[in-house]
Amino acid sequence: MIALKIQDLxxxxxxxxxxxxxxxKIDEGNFLxxxxxxxxxxSTLLNIIAGLETIDEGTVFIDDYDVSKVEPKDRNIxxxxxxxxxxxxxxxxxxxxxxxxxxxxxxxxxxEQLKKFSNFxxxxxxxxxxxxxxxxxxxxxxxxxxxxxREPRIFLFDEPLSNLDAKLRVEMRREIKKLHQKLKxxxxxxxxxxxxxMSLGTNIAIMNHGIIQQYDTPExxxxxxxxxxxxxxxxxxxxxxxxxxxxKEANKTLFIPEGSGQSNNxxxxxxxxxxxxxxxxxxxxxxxxxxxxxxxxxxxxxxxFNLKTDLNEYIGHEQITTFNYFNQEVLGKxxxxxxxxxxxxxxxxxxxxxxxxxxxxxxxxx
Amino acid sequence: xxxNTTIASYKRLEDRSKITNLLLRxxxxxxxxxxxxxxxxxxxxxxVTAFKTMPEIRQGNLLTWPSxxxxxxxxxxxxxxxYGAGDTFLRPYFWNSIKMVVPAVFFSTFIGAMxxxxxxxxxxxxxxxxxxxxxxxxxxxxxxxxxxxxRTLGVLGISNSILGLVVVHSIYGIPFTTLFFxxxxxxxxxxLIKAARIDGAGFFKIFFKILLPISTPIIVVxxxxxxxxxWNDFLFGATFSFGEAAPIQVAxxxxxxxxxxxxxxxxxxxxxxIAGFPTLIVYxxxxxxxxxxxxxxxxxx
Numbered sequence: 001m002i003a004l005k006i007q008d009l010x011x012x013x014x015x016x017x018x019x020x021x022x023x024x025k026i027d028e029g030n031f032l033x034x035x036x037x038x039x040x041x042x043s044t045l046l047n048i049i050a051g052l053e054t055i056d057e058g059t060v061f062i063d064d065y066d067v068s069k070v071e072p073k074d075r076n077i078x079x080x081x082x083x084x085x086x087x088x089x090x091x092x093x094x095x096x097x098x099x100x101x102x103x104x105x106x107x108x109x110x111x112e113q114l115k116k117f118s119n120f121x122x123x124x125x126x127x128x129x130x131x132x133x134x135x136x137x138x139x140x141x142x143x144x145x146x147x148x149x150r151e152p153r154i155f156l157f158d159e160p161l162s163n164l165d166a167k168l169r170v171e172m173r174r175e176i177k178k179l180h181q182k183l184k185x186x187x188x189x190x191x192x193x194x195x196x197x198m199s200l201g202t203n204i205a206i207m208n209h210g211i212i213q214q215y216d217t218p219e220x221x222x223x224x225x226x227x228x229x230x231x232x233x234x235x236x237x238x239x240x241x242x243x244x245x246x247x248k249e250a251n252k253t254l255f256i257p258e259g260s261g262q263s264n265n266x267x268x269x270x271x272x273x274x275x276x277x278x279x280x281x282x283x284x285x286x287x288x289x290x291x292x293x294x295x296x297x298x299x300x301x302x303x304x305f306n307l308k309t310d311l312n313e314y315i316g317h318e319q320i321t322t323f324n325y326f327n328q329e330v331l332g333k334x335x336x337x338x339x340x341x342x343x344x345x346x347x348x349x350x351x352x353x354x355x356x357x358x359x360x361x362x363x364x365x366x
Numbered sequence: 367x368x369x370n371t372t373i374a375s376y377k378r379l380e381d382r383s384k385i386t387n388l389l390l391r392x393x394x395x396x397x398x399x400x401x402x403x404x405x406x407x408x409x410x411x412x413x414v415t416a417f418k419t420m421p422e423i424r425q426g427n428l429l430t431w432p433s434x435x436x437x438x439x440x441x442x443x444x445x446x447x448x449y450g451a452g453d454t455f456l457r458p459y460f461w462n463s464i465k466m467v468v469p470a471v472f473f474s475t476f477i478g479a480m481x482x483x484x485x486x487x488x489x490x491x492x493x494x495x496x497x498x499x500x501x502x503x504x505x506x507x508x509x510x511x512x513x514x515x516x517r518t519l520g521v522l523g524i525s526n527s528i529l530g531l532v533v534v535h536s537i538y539g540i541p542f543t544t545l546f547f548x549x550x551x552x553x554x555x556x557x558l559i560k561a562a563r564i565d566g567a568g569f570f571k572i573f574f575k576i577l578l579p580i581s582t583p584i585i586v587v588x589x590x591x592x593x594x595x596x597w598n599d600f601l602f603g604a605t606f607s608f609g610e611a612a613p614i615q616v617a618x619x620x621x622x623x624x625x626x627x628x629x630x631x632x633x634x635x636x637x638x639x640i641a642g643f644p645t646l647i648v649y650x651x652x653x654x655x656x657x658x659x660x661x662x663x664x665x666x667x
Contacts, residue, residue, distance in 0.1 A: 025459065047560075048373055050560070050564060051564075052560050052563065052564075055467075072560075072563050073564060073565065077564065078564065079560070081557040081560070081561060082557070083555045083557050083563040085555060085557035085558045085560065087558065087561075087562070087575075087576050088558075088579075088580045089579030089580050090574070098562075098565050098567075099564070099565035099566060102566030102567055102571075103566055108579045145566075146561075158557075182619065333435050347446035
C-alpha cells in the first residue's frame with residue numbers, strides 16, 4: 001500500500017523556485033531518505049509533507065487521501081526536529097503527552113502511551129526533568145518519544161542527528177534503525193549526511209536545486225548513479241570522473257582519456273548502456289569509485305595500469321592515494337596494511353565491471 | 367651561568383609588571399570611587415535634607431548628618447498638614463499613578479508580546495514594513511503627538527481622566543515593547559512553533575503555553591522599562607490631566623512650585639524621594655532579571 005505520494009509538487013519562495021515538479025511515492029513501512037546539499041529543497045519538501053508550508057502546485061497524498069489542504073495536526077504524522085524543539089517550560093512528561101492532550105485523548109490512554117514509550121526509549125527516569133537538564137542524546141530521545149506516543153502513520157525526521165557529536169550520532173543512528181525495524185512505521189528522513197542516508201534508508205531520493213536527481217535503493221544509488229551529481233555526492237572520496245572520449249570502432253567501444261593523445265585507451269566491455277550508443281564518438285566522463293581501483297588483480301574484468309602516486313593520505317583503517325592519470329587526478333582507496341610510496345610508479349587494476357559512464361553534455365548516465 | 371642571568375632578568379620583569387598592575391588597579395579604583403560619589407552625592411543630600419528640620423536646614427550645612435531624625439516632613443509630604451484649601455500632598459496622586467501605571471504597563475506589555483509573537487512566528491507579507499513603522503513610533507517625540515492626542519481623548523470623552531492616561535501610555539509604549547519582544551522571539555527557534563502546530567496547538571495556545579512561559583526575562587525587562595517610563599512621565603500627565611486626576615509627578619511639581627509661603631526644603635526632598643521610590647523598588651526586585659534579559663535572549667532546546 002502506498003503510504004505517501006507526492007504529485008507534480010512545485011514550491012516558490014518569491015521568485016526562487018525551491019521545488020520543481022517533484023514526484024515521489026513510498027510504500028508503507030519503508031524508510032525514505034531525502035538526501036542533498038543544503039539549499040536543495042529537502043527540508044521544504046518535508047515541511048510540505050507535514051503541512052507546515054503551503055503548496056504552490058501539485059498534491060500530497062497520505063494513504064491515497066489528498067491532504068494538501070489539511071492541517072498538520074490532522075495529517076496523522078509526527079515530526080522530529082534538528083534542534084529537538086522540546087517545549088522548554090514543560091517537563092519531559094508534559095512534552096511527551098502535549099500532543100495527546102491537544103487531541104483530547106483520555107487520561108488512561110495518555111498514561112498508557114506514556115508508559116509504553118518512555119519505557120521503550122529508556123526515558124522513564126527523566127520524566128520529571130526539564131529539557132534544559134538533559135544531555136543532547138537524551139533530548140533527542142525525548143523528541144523521538146514525543147513523536148512516538150501519538151503513533152502516527154508517518155514519521156518525519158528533519159536532520160535529527162546533526163546537533164549531536166560524532167559518537168552519539170552513530171549510536172542514535174543505530175537506535176533509529178532499530179526503532180524502524182521494530183515499529184515498521186513509514187519514515188521520511190531528511191539529511192545531508194550520506195552515511196546516515198545509506199545506512200538508514202530503504203529508498204533514497206537525492207535532491208539538488210529542487211529536483212530529484214535519483215530515487216532508488218541505496219545499492220543502486222551507489223553503484224549505478226544516474227548522473228554526475230549523484231556520482232560526485234555519494235561516496236567518500238567521491239567517484240573519480242575521468243574526462244575523455246568514447247569512440248566506437250568496428251566491433252568494440254573504446255574510452256580515450258583526455259590528454260593521452262589517442263595512444264592509450266580502455267576497451268569497454270560488459271557495460272550495460274542505458275540505451276545503444278549511435279554516435280561514433282562522444283565526450284564523456286569515465287566514472288570509477290576509488291575502492292574499485294585495486295593494487296592486485298581481483299577478477300577478469302580488471303585492467304592493468306602503471307600510475308605515479310602524487311599524494312598519500314593515511315586514515316587508519318584505510319589510505320587514500322592520489323594518482324596522476326594523464327594530468328587528471330584519480331583517487332584510489334587501499335587497505336592501510338600495504339606500503340605506498342609517493343612519487344613512484346605503482347601497478348594498479350581498474351575493475352571495469354564497476355564503472356559508470358556519463359555524457360559530458362547532459363551529465364547523465366549513458 | 368646563562369641560566370641564572372635569564373632567571374634574574376625574568377624576575378626583574380615580573381616585579382616590574384607587578385608594580386605597574388598595582389598602580390593601575392589603584393588608579394582604576396580612584397576613578398570608580400570618584401564617579402560613584404558624583405552620582406550618589408545628590409541622593410545623599412536629598413536624604414539628609416528630608417530628615418532635617420527647617421531651622422537646621424537654614425544653618426546652611428548641606429552635607430551634615432541631621433542632628434536627629436525628623437519624620438515630620440515625610441508625614442507632611444505624604445498626608446498633608448490637615449488644613450483645607452491649598453494643602454497639596456502626595457497620597458491621592460500616588461494612588462492615581464498606581465491606577466495609571468499598573469493597567470498601562472500590563473496592556474502595553476501584553477500587546478507588545480502579542481505583536482512580537484506575530485511578527486516573528488506568524489510572518490505575513492509586508493510584516494517587516496509593519497515592524498519598521500512600529501519602530502518609527504520609538505522616535506516620535508512626545509511633543510509631536512500632544513495636540514492630536516488631546517483631540518482624540520476629547521472625542522473619546524476620556525480627557526482629564528486616569529483612563530485617558532492609561533490609553534495614551536499603553537499606545538505610546540507599544541513600539542518599545544514590540545521591539546523588545548520581537549527581538550527576543552526572533553532568537554527562539556521556529557521549530558518549536560512547528561512542533562506545537564503538529565501537536566495540535568493553535569495560535570493562542572502556542573503563545574500562552576509555549577512562548578509566554580519562557581518569556582520571563584524579557585517580560586521583566588519590558589515591565590521595568592514601561593514602569594519607569596510611565597511612572598516618571600510628566601509631560602503627558604501635565605497635558606492630559608489636571609486637578610484630582612493628575613499623576614504623582616504632576617502633583618510633585620505643583621507642590622514644590624506652588625508653595626506660597628516659605629520653601630520647605632525638607633518636605634520637597636521627602637516628596638521627591640517618595641515620588642521616585644516605586645521605580646527604585648522595581649529595580650531592586652527585578653534588576654537581576656533586567657541585566658539577564660538584556661544580555662541573553664536565546665533559549666536553547
